[in-house]
Amino acid sequence: MKIRTEQFVEIAREEMKNTRSKAFLGLLPPVINAMRQISLATFPDPDAAQAYGAAIRGEVVTRLPELLEEFERNATARGTKVVWARTAAEANAFVLDLAKKKGVAYVTKGKSMLSEEIGLNDALIDNGVDAIETDLGEFIIQLLKRPPFHLIGPAVNIAVEEVRDLFMEKGILAEPTEDPVALGYAARLHLRDKFHRLEMGVTGVNMAVAETGTIVNVENEGNIRFAKSSPRTQVSIMSLEKVVPTMADALHMIRLLCRNGTGQKMASYISFDTGPRAAGAIDGPEEVYCVIVDNGRADLYDDPVARDVFRCIRCGACANICPVYTKIGGYPYGWAYTGPMGQLLNPLLLGFSGTSDLFRACTLCGVCKSVCPAGVDHPRMFLYYRARDAAGDPKLRSRGRPLKERTLYDLFAWGATHPRLWRQGAKRMRPRVNRDARDGYLSRSVDSLDGWFRSRDLPEMAEKTFQERWKEREGRKANA
Amino acid sequence: MPYAAREDVLGKLKKTDRRGETPSRPPLPPLTELGWGTEQLIEKFTENLVLQTGVVHRVADRAGALEKLTEIARAEGWKAVMIATDEVLAPLDLAAWGRANGVEVLKAADFTGRDAFKDAVFDQVDAGITGVDWAVAESGTVALVHDERQPRLVSLAPILHVVVVPVDRILPVYEQAVERILAARGGMPAHMTLITGPSMTADIQATPFKGMHGPRRVIALLIG
Numbered sequence: 001m002k003i004r005t006e007q008f009v010e011i012a013r014e015e016m017k018n019t020r021s022k023a024f025l026g027l028l029p030p031v032i033n034a035m036r037q038i039s040l041a042t043f044p045d046p047d048a049a050q051a052y053g054a055a056i057r058g059e060v061v062t063r064l065p066e067l068l069e070e071f072e073r074n075a076t077a078r079g080t081k082v083v084w085a086r087t088a089a090e091a092n093a094f095v096l097d098l099a100k101k102k103g104v105a106y107v108t109k110g111k112s113m114l115s116e117e118i119g120l121n122d123a124l125i126d127n128g129v130d131a132i133e134t135d136l137g138e139f140i141i142q143l144l145k146r147p148p149f150h151l152i153g154p155a156v157n158i159a160v161e162e163v164r165d166l167f168m169e170k171g172i173l174a175e176p177t178e179d180p181v182a183l184g185y186a187a188r189l190h191l192r193d194k195f196h197r198l199e200m201g202v203t204g205v206n207m208a209v210a211e212t213g214t215i216v217n218v219e220n221e222g223n224i225r226f227a228k229s230s231p232r233t234q235v236s237i238m239s240l241e242k243v244v245p246t247m248a249d250a251l252h253m254i255r256l257l258c259r260n261g262t263g264q265k266m267a268s269y270i271s272f273d274t275g276p277r278a279a280g281a282i283d284g285p286e287e288v289y290c291v292i293v294d295n296g297r298a299d300l301y302d303d304p305v306a307r308d309v310f311r312c313i314r315c316g317a318c319a320n321i322c323p324v325y326t327k328i329g330g331y332p333y334g335w336a337y338t339g340p341m342g343q344l345l346n347p348l349l350l351g352f353s354g355t356s357d358l359f360r361a362c363t364l365c366g367v368c369k370s371v372c373p374a375g376v377d378h379p380r381m382f383l384y385y386r387a388r389d390a391a392g393d394p395k396l397r398s399r400g401r402p403l404k405e406r407t408l409y410d411l412f413a414w415g416a417t418h419p420r421l422w423r424q425g426a427k428r429m430r431p432r433v434n435r436d437a438r439d440g441y442l443s444r445s446v447d448s449l450d451g452w453f454r455s456r457d458l459p460e461m462a463e464k465t466f467q468e469r470w471k472e473r474e475g476r477k478a479n480a
Numbered sequence: 481m482p483y484a485a486r487e488d489v490l491g492k493l494k495k496t497d498r499r500g501e502t503p504s505r506p507p508l509p510p511l512t513e514l515g516w517g518t519e520q521l522i523e524k525f526t527e528n529l530v531l532q533t534g535v536v537h538r539v540a541d542r543a544g545a546l547e548k549l550t551e552i553a554r555a556e557g558w559k560a561v562m563i564a565t566d567e568v569l570a571p572l573d574l575a576a577w578g579r580a581n582g583v584e585v586l587k588a589a590d591f592t593g594r595d596a597f598k599d600a601v602f603d604q605v606d607a608g609i610t611g612v613d614w615a616v617a618e619s620g621t622v623a624l625v626h627d628e629r630q631p632r633l634v635s636l637a638p639i640l641h642v643v644v645v646p647v648d649r650i651l652p653v654y655e656q657a658v659e660r661i662l663a664a665r666g667g668m669p670a671h672m673t674l675i676t677g678p679s680m681t682a683d684i685q686a687t688p689f690k691g692m693h694g695p696r697r698v699i700a701l702l703i704g
Contacts, residue, residue, distance in 0.1 A: 024686070048509040055505045062501045065493035078670075084486040136692060137683035156686050163684055180684035188693055195637075195693070196602045212668045222636055222679035222694030228671070229632035230598060240489065247668070251654045252509075265528070266619035266676040269694070274668040280628035282588040282597045284671055294485075298492035 004147075005334035005346055008357040012332035021149075021157045021329045032320045035263025036371070042265055043255075053256040054375025056249045057311035060241065064301065064310065067210040067243045068292065074213025075290060078275030083291045088118035091293045095120060095202065095235055098289065099129040102233055104199040106130035108191075110217065110224035111138050112204025113314055114239045114293060116148065116336035117349065120202070131202070134191050134223035136184060143170060149330040151316035151338055152261055157329060191223070201227025201285075205238035206313075207253060208290070211246040213274055215290060218257055220268040228271055234285035236273070240292050241310035253313060256373040261315035296349055299395075305384045306396070309344050311374040316341075318368035318378065324361055333358065340368040340378050344385075351397025352389050359385040423467060430461045513618045513652035521617040521650045522702065528620030529700055532677025533690055538647075538702040545644060545701050546577050549609075552642065552699065553583050558606045560584035561638075565629045568611025568644050588631045601633045607640040608633075608695070614657035615650045619676050622700075623657040626671040635675060641695040643675075647704035 004011065015021055043049040060067060072082045085091035099107060107124065109115060109131055121142070124131040133142040140155035141148060143166055148154035155163075160178045167173035167183060172190045177183065203224050207216040215236050217224045228234050244250050258264045277284030300306045319325045319339025330338035334355075337345045343362060347355040364379040372378070385396075390409075392400030400406065415422050436442055437460035444453050464472075516524060526536045539545045552558075563574050565587050578585030586605060591597040601608070610630065614623045622643050626632045635641050651657050654674065661669065679694030690696050 027686075042512075044510045044512045048506065051506055052509045055503060058503045059505070062498050062503070065490055068490065068493070078668075084489055086485045086488055090485060134693070135683070136681045140683070153683055153686065155683055158684070160685055180687035181689045183684055184681060184689055184692060188691070191693065192602070196598060214668050220680045221692040223692075225632065225636050225673065226693060229636060232594075240493075247658055247662075248655055251658065254654075262682075266621055266674070268532075268676055268678065268680055270674040272668065272672040273670070275670050278627035278670040281626065281631065281670070282591065282594055282628070283632050284626060292489075294489045298489045301493050302496040 003335050003350060003354075005350060005355040005358060008332045008334060008361065011334065012328040012361070015328050015331055018329075020159055022327075024157050025326045025329055028320050028326050032263060033371075036260060036317060036320070039259040039263045039265050042259075049252075049256065050373050051375075053253060053373040054311070056244060056253060057313065057374040060244060061307055061310045063245070064241065064243070067245060068240060070210040071208050071213055071243050072292075074211065075208075075215075075275070076213070078213050079288070080213060080215070080273070080275050081287065081289045083289055085291055085293045085295075088293070088295050091118050091237060091291055091295070092120050092123035094291060095237070096124055096127050096129060098233070098235065099124065099200055100127075102200055104129065104233075106132055106194065107200045107202045107235075108132050108134045108194055108198055108223070108227050109138070110201070110203035110219065110227050111135035111154075112202075112237060113148075113151065113336050114204055114237055115202070117239075118237075118293065118295060120237070132191070132194055134194070134227070135219075135221060136187055139187055139191070140166070147331060147334075148336070148338060151314060151319060151330075151341070154330075195223075195226040195230050198226070198231040200233040200235065201231045202235045202237065203227050205236050205242050205290070206257065207250045208238055208243045209245075209247050209250050210243055214247070214250075215273045215288075216250055216254070217271050218254060218267045218269075219271075220262075220264075222269060225269050225271055228273060228285065229283050232286045233289070234273070234276075234287070235289045235291065237291040237293060240294055240297055241312075253373075257313055257315050260317040260371065260373045300348055303395075305381060306348055308376060308381060309341075309348060311376050312341050312345070313374050314341070315373060317371045317373065318376075321367050321371055323363070323365060323367070332361075341376075344376070344378060344381055347385060348396070352385070352393070353397050353399040356389050356398070359389075423465065426461070426465055430463075434460045511618075511653055516617060516652050518647070521652060522647050524617040525615055525620050525645075525650050526700075526702070528617070529677060529698070530620070532620060532680075532698075534620060534677050534698045534700055536700045536702060541703065542572055545703050546572060548701055549574075549577065549642070550581050553581055556606060556640070558583050560586060560605045561607045561609055561642075562586050562601050562605040562634050563608070564610040564631065564634050565589070566611040566613075567629075568646060568649075569609065572644070574609065588628070588634075597631070598633065598637075601631070601637045605638050607642055608635055608638040609642045609644070610635050611644045611646075612649055613661060613672075615645045616652070616654050616657055616674070617650055618653045621654070621674050621676040623654075623661070624673050624675065625661055625665070625669040626673065627669065632671060632673075635673070636694045639691065639695055640697050640699065641675075641678070642699045642701065644701045644703065647702050 040046040121131040133139045137155040149157045173186045206218045325339040333342035343358045368378040389398045442458045612622045613625045678690040679692045681692040682688040
């Protein structure tokens with residue numbers, strides 16, 4: 001996948017002119033969030049349920065290495081082949097090599113954000129193994145060669161007319177129609193044969209249960225179940241934070257994932273794999289591979305603030321309610337992850353250089369944090385990112401801020417820590433600054449700070465500073 | 481894949497000192513469902529499944545279930561069905577029922593292997609019929625353990641899934657179903673599914689519809 005995080009502002013500006021996307025995005029907060037609220041209300045104490053989810057994920061983050069080892073031990077004991085990959089390239093090479101060894105012409109893909117992150121499809125397709133996305137939304141954007149618009153509904157913004165033309169062009173649709181249901185059924189028919197003849201299925205992982213060595217997938221369409229039922233070989237790829245301690249924890253997180261993600265009480269299908277098929281079973285995989293992918297995460301683990309992103313369960317609730325996402329949609333985030341989680345994950349995984357607009361495009365309103373079932377404190381993290389970026393932290397691959405900005409703030413800091421200079425400076429600056437004031441407010445800059453003033457005003461400088469007024473007051477008291 | 485990858489990744493994770501950092505768990509959040517009585521469990525299971533467009537018929541006994549099945553077979557014009565041979569379906573003797581009603585009743589054991597079985601379950605049957613291991617009232621969900629008797633594709637590939645649920649198998653919440661499965665098998669089975677209504681999607685313009693890749697309809701026969 002092409003990384004376009006650097007064009008955040010440009011793409012956001014374009015997308016805000018897109019009336020179709022805007023109409024859809026306008027519906028997100030009222031509709032999806034209402035569904036989320038209603039489904040959460042089925043808990044006798046929704047806040048306690050969310051808090052328990054946050055506690056589970058917090059525990060996962062602190063116990064990560066031991067939980068991974070426990071998962072590996074139990075999964076291996078049941079016959080799952082656990083494979084570790086340090087990088088995207090290692091993960092892709094493993095899957096490609098396996099597909100070649102098995103001699104398969106194609107694999108079907110269940111929706112997996114990790115596979116977008118590591119670029120698995122391209123790695124397979126460029127080397128002669130077709131990778132067919134089978135989630136309806138992913139299927140459409142793969143054909144259109146577009147990035148995901150939304151975590152759960154990657155193609156939900158695409159016009160029916162565009163889907164119709166696409167399906168006609170690809171021979172998926174016999175008669176043109178604009179009925180979304182008929183379009184969906186056409187995709188069903190097209191993909192059904194792929195499932196029927198499938199020899200190797202590739203899926204993501206929603207949870208990996210340490211206690212039992214079980215892989216869990218949550219879905220509505222059934223494409224993941226096909227990938228786990230029809231072929232002889234199943235490959236499930238997971239980023240290393242997907243592990244949870246116990247089966248009871250997994251069930252609680254499933255309740256939260258469904259409610260927070262799609263406003264459902266329960267998704268249509270939850271499937272649990274503990275090793276390959278049972279002895280004597282006629283379908284199901286003879287071999288199950290679980291690829292645990294690091295791709296830069298382990299390097300971040302000793303950062304006690306940054307590692308909190310590993311709490312995320314990819315439900316997308318933060319995006320559905322974010323005042324920024326619901327104006328600009330998913331494209332500006334420029335990579336696999338969209339919305340507030342994209343603002344946190346993309347910079348960490350890609351490095352701050354080239355992604356710093358992402359964590360600045362936020363007013364710190366905190367609504368993301370308020371809906372998160374995993375206890376991610378987004379605003380705290382955004383502030384932390386900004387501070388580390390200002391410091392030019394090489395570990396987070398920050399190249400620091402532009403010279404002009406740095407110089408300005410250095411000057412400000414120097415002045416602000418020298419009281420006498422500050423007082424004199426204020427006195428001298430006042431007439432110059434206030435010359436531009438209108439009705440008591442400054443709305444453009446004396447110098448080249450126009451960017452700052454684009455969305456902000458400053459009150460004009462007061463006639464007297466606080467210090468001066470205080471002195472006068474004390475003087476009056478003394479005279480009285 | 482080099483073995484070094486595992487050592488590298490775990491090594492990096494382990495070198496971080498996290499002692500004393502594991503937060504304590506708050507008390508387990510309450511679940512209303514745990515207080516439900518038998519009739520309420522049946523009612524809630526039905527209500528939740530119907531919300532997902534499931535059709536629920538309640539019959540008194542096995543004879544009633546076979547009668548209902550005949551009715552459905554006629555209305556749907558079934559020629560052939562694929563069945564599981566789990567412990568709920570086995571006593572119904574669906575083979576005999578099929579012979580009496582002119583429906584070809586197929587099962588995994590009739591096929592030489594995976595490919596022949598797949599050809600039939602994908603293209604030659606009008607419905608898949610399964611029992612359940614357990615059912616969960618919380619969300620109108622059925623829990624299936626997949627093995628020799630319960631092939632994965634029976635409840636997935638045909639356009640219609642008929643699921644037979646003895647009412648004494650309806651439990652309040654998922655945890656209880658999983659506990660019973662773990663106890664009966666001494667661990668997690670190779671494959672287990674929780675199925676709630678038909679396959680669905682809302683990926684084109686957020687328009688929801690049933691029957692994306694799996695069954696378009698689910699009919700539950702409650703016995704008891």
